[in-house]
């Protein structure tokens with residue numbers, strides 16, 4: 001049977017087919033029987049989504065994209081006189097995605113897109129990333145850029161750009177980072193322009209905006225449609241984030257690629273330094289809301305995409321490690337039979353499934369939120385929006401940290417061969433390293449999650465899982481074991497109410513890890529109700545997380561740093 005990265009992935013298929021609440025997602029996101037909705041029933045919508053994941057996505061990823069990944073990585077992208085040149089196999093990948101009409105997966109139908117839910121798009125990103133993580137930086141970035149345009153740009157801009165993004169004729173980029181503004185985007189052009197920041201000025205006669213300055217580390221900065229964060233207001237009157245606006249720039253001679261970065265991984269994704277010289281730009285939305293509203297919105301979508309990218313890389317590493325451990329013999333037997341190796345594999349598999357459970361639980365909420373907003377349901381928009389904002393950075397943090405760990409262990413299982421370019425795990429190890437850095441580092445995701453966990457934005461999720469009726473006694477017993485870590489989590493939350501911000505940030509990773517451990521245990525137990533094998537996964541996860549939650553509770557209570565000014 002030919003390989004297929006959807007049907008071969010039993011866990012992803014299980015989540016897509018049995019775990020998600022499609023009725024709720026479809027009720028929010030579609031208007032069955034009305035408008036331009038092509039489906040006559042929710043069942044038809046679901047079948048269409050899942051069929052798409054099987055073929056073309058799963059088929060294309062396994063049989064065309066994956067076999068080209070090594071060559072894309074070897075050749076990489078080049079920049080000659082401001083022109084970025086893609087390796088030939090990457091060009092074929094992009095053409096395949098275009099031909100399969102996959103470049104506009106979440107773009108509204110009226111602009112030629114498929115208007116699929118985020119959940120389906122995220123699964124497609126995972127599958128594509130399993131084949132070639134760098135390709136995701138075209139395929140997975142496209143959605144966030146296009147959705148931001150669809151949500152906030154004028155009708156004229158939507159008409160002009162979205163149809164061409166749907167076909168793949170135009171690809172997108174987002175230009176936020178500057179030499180002095182990385183994690184701290186509020187610092188965009190707070191210094192003089194010669195420091196490399198962005199300024200935007202408007203011609204009072206014509207209303208035309210022009211932007212000047214430099215952006216760095218811009219993925220696909222050579223793309224056709226660039227969303228740019230720039231300072232539009234006088235810093236003396238409106239400083240910091242309040243002075244930033246959001247702009248759309250169409251590729252033109254006044255924006256040039258100065259160079260592309262020479263990177264550790266994702267060689268098939270050009271990371272550009274861009275120079276804007278009095279470059280014509282269109283304002284998106286309202287002035288002064290560039291960071292607080294539009295960038296924040298775009299980053300939520302992009303963070304989900306990076307979580308899925310990490311998930312795909314972790315899946316690829318797991319598959320490679322399982323295969324190698326079956327084939328490689330030492331001391332007269334396959335290495336898989338050694339207890340330490342099988343424990344490592346077992347742990348990797350459990351972690352891959354744990355982070356996938358959290359990733360798609362997050363997607364479901366994001367879809368419910370988007371659907372509620374589109375339908376003008378105020379209560380639901382508020383409720384799901386609050387959860388989505390807290391859960392997305394947590395899912396990104398968890399998926400990317402887990403994927404790094406899984407790739408590390410995949411190399412270990414390969415022994416010396418893992419260090420060689422002859423095996424795919426070497427590339428996966430390099431590619432995965434960026435996932436917990438871009439779109440906000442893990443520290444930034446944790447900082448984002450911290451106040452939201454402390455003020456109880458996610459309590460509803462824990463309560464729903466703890467109060468779910470369970471008939472299976474094994475599952476009920478395991479759920480009983482989650483009561484203790486849940487109580488420790490609540491104690492830690494309470495304890496931090498009385499602490500200052502510096503102490504809270506110091507112990508934030510421990511608190512967030514405690515929250516994840518509790519919630520993921522409950523998600524895996526819910527999965528166990530539908531698939532017996534998952535009882536083993538949930539049981540092992542709870543065994544491992546119990547002592548970890550106790551340890552993290554201790555860290556929350558007693559943490560301090562050593563004197564970094566002492567002579568090292």
Ligand SMILES: Cc1cc2nc3c(=O)[nH]c(=O)nc-3n(C[C@H](O)[C@H](O)[C@H](O)COP(=O)(O)OP(=O)(O)OC[C@H]3O[C@@H](n4cnc5c(N)ncnc54)[C@H](O)[C@@H]3O)c2cc1C
Nearest residue numbers: 174175176177182183217218219271437438439440441443
């Ligand atoms: C390959 C690649 C592609 C990229 N693509 C894009 C793109 O398409 N568009 C774009 O705009 N940007 C892009 N970036 C930039 C990326 O988003 C930033 O590199 C990232 O957000 C981190 O910023 P920084 O590199 O300036 O690190 P810094 O902000 O300097 O961070 C350095 C360290 O300090 C820590 N730190 C910083 N602030 C805090 C804090 N408040 N609390 C705790 N720890 C903190 C960080 O976690 C990190 O460990 C890309 C980067 C790379 C490498």
